[in-house]
Amino acid sequence: MTAAPTRPDRPDAEQNSVLGKVQLILESFGPDDEHLSLSELARRSGVAKASVHRLAQELLRWGVLERRGSDYWLGMRLFEIGQRVPRQRILREAARPYMEDLYHATNETIHLAVVDGLEVLYLEKVSGHGQVSRPSRVAGRMPLYCTATGKVLLAFGTRQLLDEVLAMPFERVTPQTVGAPGLLLQELARARELGYAVEREQTRAGYLSVAIPLVSTTGTTMAALSVTAPVFRADVAKYAGLLGMVSRRITKTIATLSAD
Numbered sequence: 512m513t514a515a516p517t518r519p520d521r522p523d524a525e526q527n528s529v530l531g532k533v534q535l536i537l538e539s540f541g542p543d544d545e546h547l548s549l550s551e552l553a554r555r556s557g558v559a560k561a562s563v564h565r566l567a568q569e570l571l572r573w574g575v576l577e578r579r580g581s582d583y584w585l586g587m588r589l590f591e592i593g594q595r596v597p598r599q600r601i602l603r604e605a606a607r608p609y610m611e612d613l614y615h616a617t618n619e620t621i622h623l624a625v626v627d628g629l630e631v632l633y634l635e636k637v638s639g640h641g642q643v644s645r646p647s648r649v650a651g652r653m654p655l656y657c658t659a660t661g662k663v664l665l666a667f668g669t670r671q672l673l674d675e676v677l678a679m680p681f682e683r684v685t686p687q688t689v690g691a692p693g694l695l696l697q698e699l700a701r702a703r704e705l706g707y708a709v710e711r712e713q714t715r716a717g718y719l720s721v722a723i724p725l726v727s728t729t730g731t732t733m734a735a736l737s738v739t740a741p742v743f744r745a746d747v748a749k750y751a752g753l754l755g756m757v758s759r760r761i762t763k764t765i766a767t768l769s770a771d
Contacts, residue, residue, distance in 0.1 A: 532558045546582035603635050605764040609757040610637045619740040624660035631661040657688045659710035659720035660735035666702035667724040667732040687712040707751045721750040728766045
């Protein structure tokens with residue numbers, strides 16, 4: 512189980528508001544956490560144990576949290592609300608059939624991702640049994656600078672986003688993770704030249720990913736689509752061609768769904 516960081520950097524006013532405390536409690540759950548005790552929620556959130564207990568009762572009644580024994584779990588109500596986010600719903604509805612086509616054409620893992628803050632947020636994933644399970648997952652996050660989806664979002668995204676990423680420290684996920692802004696800029700220039708980004712063993716040893724941008728009808732980059740495969744059998748040219756073909760179809764589908 513991966514421990515989520517405590518939040519000492521939050522402003523006092525934010526931590527002392529009811530909504531601020533609720534946010535801290537919910538964000539205490541890390542990607543690998545199925546359940547947490549009351550004491551662990553208080554430790555990670557930095558909120559007093561008595562306040563965590565009181566707010567947890569409200570969240571239980573709302574269905575945002577569930578309780579099994581003495582531990583707390585994130586509730587199904589959060590999932591229901593998340594499905595109502597228009598951008599996520601339209602993107603997933605438009606991309607999912609083509610992701611399934613890509614999976615059948617490649618027999619490899621397919622990801623749909625967007626930018627959220629300075630990270631990649633995975634909206635959808637199609638894979639078979641025993642294929643890539645970590646570090647990717649639906650609703651999971653990874654750094655923009657070392658993932659293929661992140662690199663393509665940076666290469667075809669805004670200059671402001673790129674500047675913010677270049678100013679942050681590059682922590683190595685694997686020994687191959689890009690470690691300097693200059694190297695990242697070279698990779699992004701190459702991605703713009705080719706129309707797609709390639710990441711080799713920067714997020715997981717032995718795996719390679721190819722990603723293309725998904726462009727809206729206004730010409731802005733709204734998401735990224737990728738194929739991830741073991742390095743020994745990866746076919747970059749094939750994946751790039753297939754991704755490019757379906758990206759145009761997804762853009763047309765999104766335009767249709769948005770107009771409905």
